[in-house]
Amino acid sequence: MGYVYRLLLIGLAAVIMAPLLLVAANLLRLDATNWRHLWETRLPTMLLQTTLLVVAVGAGTLALGTGLAWLVSAYRFPGRGIVSWLLVLPLAMPSYVLGFVFMATFDYAGPVQTTLRAWFGPGAWFPEVRSIGGAALVLTLVWYPYVYLLARAAFAEQSSVTLDAARAVGLSRAGAFARLALPLARPSLVAGVTLVVLETLTDFATVRYFNVMTLSEGIFRVWEGMMDRDTAMQLATLLLLVALGLMLLERSLRGQARYTQAGGAVQRMQPVLLRSWCAAAALGMCLLVLALAFGLPATQLIAWTVAETRQPTLPTADGVAWRYIGVTLALAGGAALLTTLVALLLAVLGRLEGRRWQRVAVRLATSGYAMPGAVVGVGVLTLLATVDRALFGDEFSAALVLTGSLTGLLYAYLVRFLAVAYGSADASVEKVTPRMVEAARCLGAGRGRILWGVYTPLVRAGLLAGAILVFVDVMKELPVTLMLRPFGMDTLAIWTYMLAAESYWQAAAIPALLIVLVGVAPVVLLVRAGDRGRVAP
Amino acid sequence: MVRATRSIVARLALFLALVLLAIGSGGGPAAAQSAPQVVNIYSARHYGALESVFRRFTQETGIEVRLSQGSVQSLLERLRAEGRATPADAVLFIDAGGLWIAAEEGLLQRVDSAVLRQNIPNALRDPQDRWFGMTQRARVIVYNANRVRPSELSTYAALGDPKWNGRLCLRPSSHIYTQALVASFIALHGERVTEEQIIRPWVRNNPRYIDSDTRILETIAAGGCDVGITNHYYVAQQLARNPDFPVRIFWPNQNEAGAHVNVSGMGITTAARNRDNAIRLLEWLSTDGKGQGAAPDTLSGGNFEYPANPVSPVHPIVAGFGTFKIDPMGKFEYGRFQPAAIRLMERAGYR
Numbered sequence: 001m002g003y004v005y006r007l008l009l010i011g012l013a014a015v016i017m018a019p020l021l022l023v024a025a026n027l028l029r030l031d032a033t034n035w036r037h038l039w040e041t042r043l044p045t046m047l048l049q050t051t052l053l054v055v056a057v058g059a060g061t062l063a064l065g066t067g068l069a070w071l072v073s074a075y076r077f078p079g080r081g082i083v084s085w086l087l088v089l090p091l092a093m094p095s096y097v098l099g100f101v102f103m104a105t106f107d108y109a110g111p112v113q114t115t116l117r118a119w120f121g122p123g124a125w126f127p128e129v130r131s132i133g134g135a136a137l138v139l140t141l142v143w144y145p146y147v148y149l150l151a152r153a154a155f156a157e158q159s160s161v162t163l164d165a166a167r168a169v170g171l172s173r174a175g176a177f178a179r180l181a182l183p184l185a186r187p188s189l190v191a192g193v194t195l196v197v198l199e200t201l202t203d204f205a206t207v208r209y210f211n212v213m214t215l216s217e218g219i220f221r222v223w224e225g226m227m228d229r230d231t232a233m234q235l236a237t238l239l240l241l242v243a244l245g246l247m248l249l250e251r252s253l254r255g256q257a258r259y260t261q262a263g264g265a266v267q268r269m270q271p272v273l274l275r276s277w278c279a280a281a282a283l284g285m286c287l288l289v290l291a292l293a294f295g296l297p298a299t300q301l302i303a304w305t306v307a308e309t310r311q312p313t314l315p316t317a318d319g320v321a322w323r324y325i326g327v328t329l330a331l332a333g334g335a336a337l338l339t340t341l342v343a344l345l346l347a348v349l350g351r352l353e354g355r356r357w358q359r360v361a362v363r364l365a366t367s368g369y370a371m372p373g374a375v376v377g378v379g380v381l382t383l384l385a386t387v388d389r390a391l392f393g394d395e396f397s398a399a400l401v402l403t404g405s406l407t408g409l410l411y412a413y414l415v416r417f418l419a420v421a422y423g424s425a426d427a428s429v430e431k432v433t434p435r436m437v438e439a440a441r442c443l444g445a446g447r448g449r450i451l452w453g454v455y456t457p458l459v460r461a462g463l464l465a466g467a468i469l470v471f472v473d474v475m476k477e478l479p480v481t482l483m484l485r486p487f488g489m490d491t492l493a494i495w496t497y498m499l500a501a502e503s504y505w506q507a508a509a510i511p512a513l514l515i516v517l518v519g520v521a522p523v524v525l526l527v528r529a530g531d532r533g534r535v536a537p
Numbered sequence: 538m539v540r541a542t543r544s545i546v547a548r549l550a551l552f553l554a555l556v557l558l559a560i561g562s563g564g565g566p567a568a569a570q571s572a573p574q575v576v577n578i579y580s581a582r583h584y585g586a587l588e589s590v591f592r593r594f595t596q597e598t599g600i601e602v603r604l605s606q607g608s609v610q611s612l613l614e615r616l617r618a619e620g621r622a623t624p625a626d627a628v629l630f631i632d633a634g635g636l637w638i639a640a641e642e643g644l645l646q647r648v649d650s651a652v653l654r655q656n657i658p659n660a661l662r663d664p665q666d667r668w669f670g671m672t673q674r675a676r677v678i679v680y681n682a683n684r685v686r687p688s689e690l691s692t693y694a695a696l697g698d699p700k701w702n703g704r705l706c707l708r709p710s711s712h713i714y715t716q717a718l719v720a721s722f723i724a725l726h727g728e729r730v731t732e733e734q735i736i737r738p739w740v741r742n743n744p745r746y747i748d749s750d751t752r753i754l755e756t757i758a759a760g761g762c763d764v765g766i767t768n769h770y771y772v773a774q775q776l777a778r779n780p781d782f783p784v785r786i787f788w789p790n791q792n793e794a795g796a797h798v799n800v801s802g803m804g805i806t807t808a809a810r811n812r813d814n815a816i817r818l819l820e821w822l823s824t825d826g827k828g829q830g831a832a833p834d835t836l837s838g839g840n841f842e843y844p845a846n847p848v849s850p851v852h853p854i855v856a857g858f859g860t861f862k863i864d865p866m867g868k869f870e871y872g873r874f875q876p877a878a879i880r881l882m883e884r885a886g887y888r
Contacts, residue, residue, distance in 0.1 A: 041883035108745075108761035109752065122760060130746070211709060211746055211888060221711055224610035226876040227638070313778075314586070341553045378614065385618045451548070483611055487577055487603045487624060498583045498606055503751035 009349040009358060012342065013365040016415055019379025020368060024240070026233035034231045042218060050214040052132050053139075053207070054200050060140035061196045065147025066189060068286060070177060073155035076271040077279035083286040084152070085527045090293040091145040092519030094476040094493065096205035097512045098138050100500050101297040103129065103209055135210035141293035143199055147192035149527070154185035160269045173272065186253070191423070194250045201243055202372040205478060205497070215239045216372045229378075236375040243370030247363075298516060304509030314499070314507040325514060328475055328491040334406075335413040336421075336471040340463055342414060343421035347429040362422070369419035373479030380412040380484065409484045416480055417473050421466035428462030468526045472519050492518070574600045576814040579612040580629040582801060586839030593834055594821055600814045609635035609713060616644045616806065626809040627818065631801045632713050633670065634720060634872030640667040641872075645804035650816060656823035656846045661800055670800030671822055671829075672842035675769045675863065676718050677796055678787040679754060684763045690787045693722070693797075696764060697738020705744040706753045706765035710882040714750070714768060714799075719878035720871035721797050721864060728881060736885040746888045751775075757784050773841035773854045788861040795862040800845065801836075825849040 072084040090098075106112050107129045116124040127133065158181060166176040182189075204216045215235060223232030274282055350362050368376050432455055440454050478493050485494070492511045499508035580587070583606065591602040607615070609630050616623055616639065628645070630636050639645050645667040653662075653669055661670035678690055689700075696705055708715045722731040747753045750767040754775055757765055775782040788796050803822070805815045822828030828836040829849035837844035838852050 037880060037883075041880075103752075107747075107752070107756070109755035109759040114759060117760075208711060208748060211748070213888075217711070221879065223614075224608060225711065225713075225716055225879045227610070228876065229614070338553075345553060374611070378618075381615065381618045385620065385622070388622060389620070482607050483615065485605065487605050490606075494606070502583050503749040504583075 005349055006358075009346070010361060012346060012349075013361040016342075016365040016368070016418060017361075019376060019383050019412075019415055020240070020371060022383055023233050023371070023375055023379045024237045026230050027237055029230045030234060031231065034228060035234075038222075038231070038235075042213060042221075046213050046215050046218045049132060049212055050201070050216075053136055053212060053214060054197050056132065056136035057139045057143065057200045058193050058197050060136060061144040061147045062189065062193050064140060064144040064289065065149075065192060066151045066182070066185075068144070068289065069148050069151035069155055070181070071282055071286065073152060073269065074173070074177070074181075074271055075274050075282060077274040077282045079283050079286075080271075083283065083290065085524065086290055086294075087148055087286060088145045088523055088527050089290070089520060090142055091472060091526075092516050092523045093142055093294060093297060094496075094512070094515060095139060095142045095199075095203060096209070096478070096500070097301075097496065097515070098142050098293070098297050099135075099206040099209045100505055100508070101300045102134070102138050104505055105296070105300060106134075130209075130211045132210070132212050135207055135212045138206060138210070139200055139203065141289070143196045144289075144293075146195045146199075147189060150188040150192040151185055154188035155181060155269065158184055158269055163269055190250050190253045194246065197246055198243055198370050201239060201370065204372055204374070215242075219372060219375065223374075233375065233378070236371060239372070240367065240370055244367060247367070247370070298513075301509045301513040301516065304506045305513050308506045308510060312507070314504055321510070321514065324490060324492050324495050324511065325518065327489050328493070328515075328518065331409070331413075331481075331489070331491060332471045332474040335410055335417065335474040336467040338410055339414050339417055339421045339470045340425065340467040343418060343425040343466060344429070344459075344463060346418075346422060347425040350426070351429055366419035366422050368415040369417065371416070373416055373477060374483060376412055376416045377480045377483035380408060380415065380480075384408050384411070405486055406489070409481070409486070409489070412480045412484050413470075413474055413477070416477075417470045420469045420473060421463075424462040424466035424469075425459075428459040431458050431462075465526055468522045471522050475515060475519055574598075574811075574814060575603055576600055576811050576818050577603045577605070577624050577626045578629050578803075579615065579625040579627075580604045580606050581609045581612060581631045581635070582606075582629055586833070587836075589834040590822075590828060590836055590839060594818060594827075597827075598817060598821070600817065602818065613639060613642075613644070617642070621808040623806055623808050624810075625806050626811045626815040627803055627805050629671075629801070629803050631799075632717050632872075633800050633802065634717050634875050635713075636663070636668040636800075636802050636804055637870070637872035639804060640665070644807055646807045646809070646812075648805055648816060648819065650820060652820040653823055656820075656825075656829070658845070658847060661802075661845045663804075668802050668804035669819060669823065670802040670845045672801045672837040672840065672845055673798050674801065674842050675788075675796050675798045675861070676714060676766060677769050677772075678764060678789045679757060679767050679772060679784050680764045680787055681757050681760070681762075682783050682785045684760070687785070687787055690764070690789070692790045692793060693718075693766070694735045694738070696766070697735060697742060699742070701764060702742045704763040705739065705742050706756055706762035707739065707744040707746055707887075708750065708753065708766070709746045709748050709888050710879060712748060715882075716875050716878050717799055717871060718766070718797050719882060720874040723874040723878055723881070724871045725794055725864065728877060732881050732885055736882060736887055740886050754782075754784050758782060769855070769858060770841035773852070773858075776854050777841070786858050788859070790864065791862050795864040798863040801842070802845075 068087055072080055072087070104110055106126075108126075113124070113126050116126060162184075163176055163180065166180045167173070171179060201214075202216055203214075204220060207214050207217050216239065219232050219235045219239070222228050222235060346362050346365070350359055371379075436454055436458075437450060440450050445453060475491070476493055477491075478497055481491055481494055482497070485491075492515045495511040496508050496515065499505075499511070587604070591604075595601055605625070609632055612628065612630075613635060616625065616628070619625075628636075628639060630639070636645075640663055647666050648669075649666065653666070657669045657671075661673070662668065678693070678696065680687070680690060710716065710719075719731065719736065722735055726734075745756070745762055747756060750771040751774070753762070753765045753767050754771055756762055758775075769786055772782075772784060772786055775784065790796055803819055805812060805819070809815050822836055823846055825844075825846050825848050826835075829844040829846040831838040831844075831850045831852040833839050835844070835849075836842075837849065841852050841855050843851060843855065
């Protein structure tokens with residue numbers, strides 16, 4: 001393959017990695033005193049609480065996501081068709097929104113505990129909401145759809161022939177699940193849990209509501225409070241290393257397990273019809289999860305919105321909501337387009353260039369997903385400011401070309417979310433085998449026909465899924481947007497955060513509800529596209 | 538196969554280049570700069586109440602006010618990285634410590650304005666006129682009037698008395714209000730006394746940590762705590778909604794240095810491109826009846842804060858809190874103790 005493509009690949013990977021390398025370069029400035037203080041005070045707690053939270057959320061989403069996916073894949077019960085896609089909806093709910101709704105509902109001053117005290121007296125016991133348990137519950141409810149989506153897709157690909165064979169040799173249905181369906185789905189489950197774990201590692205707003213001291217929270221404490229950027233960036237690099245370790249673990253867990261199923265058009269698994277109380281229990285389980293993860297917060301947000309529009313606690317200028325919606329859609333759409341394109345380009349180039357180190361380069365380029373958004377933000381900010389100054393000098397009068405412009409913001413989104421789009425782009429490109437292309441050429445198809453006739457239909461569903469995930473992620477994104485947005489470019493997420501930070505929860509419900517409403521459509525689209533194309537995100 | 542794929546790569550790369558070009562040429566700040574009369578502000582205050590204040594300023598002067606909001610620290614970080622190329626003309630911070638740091642680092646410029654000197658008392662502005670306090674907020678002791686008598690209260694340090702064990706609500710050390718309060722203790726008493734006689738005794742009382750002043754007040758009202766520390770205007774907000782709200786303010790340290798008062802204030806960036814507009818905004822905001830006053834469309838009244846301008850009236854609810862003595866020391870200085878304050882709280886096990 002020509003050196004041009006090699007240069008293109010390396011160049012792209014380098015551009016995407018540059019801000020992260022800039023952050024990691026802070027390791028050169030290790031300060032023993034600061035680290036000793038950290039080690040003697042919070043670092044052990046931070047490591048412990050991070051581990052506990054990651055394990056709890058990982059296990060929670062694995063159990064909930066897999067269980068629900070198996071329920072809707074292997075059984076038939078009334079309402080299954082609807083709940084099977086409704087269960088994805090929590091993906092549209094930003095974790096910090098569910099966080100403040102839970103807090104407002106379940107903490108000491110909230111309606112639930114107030115009612116309990118009214119019934120059982122002031123001594124009524126209730127578990128502490130501001131705790132690792134509380135945070136784990138909220139994060140599990142928000143992120144189980146990642147596992148659920150991938151598990152459901154994996155179960156759908158399993159042929160009934162395999163499962164019938166298992167039943168024929170005497171395994172019970174539960175046995176077939178445990179000994180066959182589950183191991184077969186393992187790569188997908190691991191992939192889903194990895195996404196969840198990375199999200200948990202980089203979450204910052206939600207853990208702060210719940211008083212949990214994670215590494216991510218610690219980075220902000222050191223950086224913002226102690227004004228020690230070097231140490232903060234070193235902590236971030238530590239977090240990145242942890243995440244890279246986990247990603248390696250994922251690859252090795254997945255690497256040994258590449259199962260293929262016989263036949264192209266598989267006969268789908270035949271769901272078993274559940275009756276009477278079994279069906280009710282199955283439906284009840286799904287509805288309970290839905291109610292907690294989506295129904296309750298959505299209802300609370302609607303109630304607050306109604307109250308706020310009747311009697312505002314804060315003045316809102318006319319037409320402001322439309323401006324925020326417009327900016328949000330434009331940013332999320334632009335980022336989705338850009339990220340998907342770059343991901344596709346990297347995937348195609350990676351396929352052309354089989355060399356190991358090039359694949360490693362691509363993998364490193366996607367590691368921004370393991371960095372807290374604010375750290376990616378600083379990396380991008382520092383890099384662009386340097387470039388700006390080098391190109392235009394200090395006295396350049398037309399202000400910043402890169403920093404504080406859309407370019408900087410989209411660049412940061414690309415660095416942060418490339419992994420999300422790359423996964424599905426790579427999987428899609430993988431489906432186009434050289435043989436297919438050669439067959440098309442033998443039949444006389446030109447380049448254009450191969451692109452539109454062979455590549456596009458095979459790749460489309462996967463790319464769409466990746467683009468939608470990036471879209472939803474950017475829509476909910478906070479730290480990068482906070483740091484890099486140009487004047488006047490405020491998103492719904494920013495609006496929500498600003499109000500929630502000042503505890504104007506009722507007023508914050510309006511933008512929060514808008515995020516959910518805007519997010520629901522693409523999420524439903526994602527499920528539908530997945531069901532049609534059978535492509536996991 | 539290879540040629541076909543190559544052409545695909547080429548097309549993709551071309552498309553990507555076009556997208557990048559479109560983005561790069563479209564959204565630059567050049568468009569923002571061409572607008573005739575603007576002033577760009579990095580603001581750590583939330584829009585809500587600000588919006589009506591700035592709308593009035595624009596109506597009167599024709600100068601459009603643009604805000605980019607963030608925490609004090611992230612805005613400082615942004616100013617540092619952007620250097621002389623920053624698009625910000627002014628900053629609006631919620632903590633004198635942050636303003637002090639910005640001034641010390643050369644991010645703010647000296648403003649020579651007779652109007653500002655006249656409107657803002659010496660005690661509320663930088664000695665070198667690089668920043669000006671616009672409103673004042675007191676961090677006070679709050680208590681449930683049904684369960685605590687004011688005679689049981691005296692100083693911040695006295696909340697470390699064992700009688701408050703399990704009855705105390707505090708804000709975590711991650712928030713700037715807590716950091717500024719403890720930094721002011723350090724400025725006043727030194728690190729050792731602050732740690733041993735104030736922070737550690739608080740921690741021994743097993744406080745309930747809540748990262749929201751409003752929620753601290755609501756928890757005290759519901760009986761989850763009996764005493765706490767919050768900014769005064771959150772109590773005013775509750776009283777404005779519900780005059781029977783059971784939580785009251787106690788002015789701490791009145792027989793000592795006084796209550797801790799912080800300012801929300803503004804400065805003009807060293808690299809300000811719209812310097813004259815920014816100065817006009819600051820002067821307007823410091824003037825009684827414009828930015829200062831008790832009305833909801835003023836900087837102070839809109840948020841139940843004390844105006845910096847001594848001739849301006851105080852909101853009636855806030856006036857009901859009575860008069861008090863404030864800690865005159867440290868306002869310019871405690872910014873430097875903020876990192877020490879956090880380290881101290883970490884040592885002492887303050888969450």
